[in-house]
Amino acid sequence: xxxxxLRDALEACAKLGQMVxxxxxxxxxxxxxxxxxxxxxxxxxxEYLALLIxxxxxxxxxxxxxxxxxxxxxxxxxxAETIEYRLPEATRAGAMLGIKExxxxxxxxxxxxxxxxxxxxxxxxxxxxxxxxxGQALLQRQFHRMANAGDFAVSQALELKEALDGLSxxxxxxxxxxxxxx
Numbered sequence: 092x093x094x095x096x097l098r099d100a101l102e103a104c105a106k107l108g109q110m111v112x113x114x115x116x117x118x119x120x121x122x123x124x125x126x127x128x129x130x131x132x133x134x135x136x137x138e139y140l141a142l143l144i145x146x147x148x149x150x151x152x153x154x155x156x157x158x159x160x161x162x163x164x165x166x167x168x169x170x171a172e173t174i175e176y177r178l179p180e181a182t183r184a185g186a187m188l189g190i191k192e193x194x195x196x197x198x199x200x201x202x203x204x205x206x207x208x209x210x211x212x213x214x215x216x217x218x219x220x221x222x223x224x225x226g227q228a229l230l231q232r233q234f235h236r237m238a239n240a241g242d243f244a245v246s247q248a249l250e251l252k253e254a255l256d257g258l259s260x261x262x263x264x265x266x267x268x269x270x271x272x273x
Contacts, residue, residue, distance in 0.1 A: 125153060137162060146176045146185065146213065146273065174273065188272040205272070217269045223258060226265035230255045 092100075112120050123136040128150060137151040137158070145165040154161035166177040176183040205212060221229070234251045237244065257263055 128152075143213065143215065145178070146183065147178065185273055190270045212272060214272050215269070218266050220264055220266040223261075223264075226258050227255060229265065230258065 108122070112122070121135075123134075123139060125132055125134050127133075132153045133150055134153050137153070138148060140158075141151050141162045141164070142148050144163050147165075149164065151161065164179060168175040168177065172186060174185045174187060176185060202214070205214065230251055234248060234255075237248055237251075258265060
């Protein structure tokens, strides 16, 4: 890549980063990257990934080798309902929760009580948008499944039609949501 093109791409990334940071101001975002700790270069991004993998924070120097050899310091053992974190200094037990379906209604703040839980926890969420066509296909499939099964949940069928109309007119978007709590 020519130097000018690289410089333009880096400027575009920096501007995008400023926009994202500005939109998240009330959450006090912190940019992740490399920093010096004494004579060692460390990575706050790798520290975050190590936290997700190991269940506890530790300083992570920039590795000279593969990341998979630098990040995992905990041996994870999964049981039917629990996780055991075997760290070099201690062993901890935990559990995981994944949400397959949300209650009706789902409201903003429904997980706020977790913030005052008397134990440490790690909550992760992500959302990826579906294209309008994929969302419409999903709603239509569900509508046809109900009709073919002889499901007479009239209000639900009506809601699916309304959702199809709302999606088609850009009133909302659909996507895949991931939530995990450990």
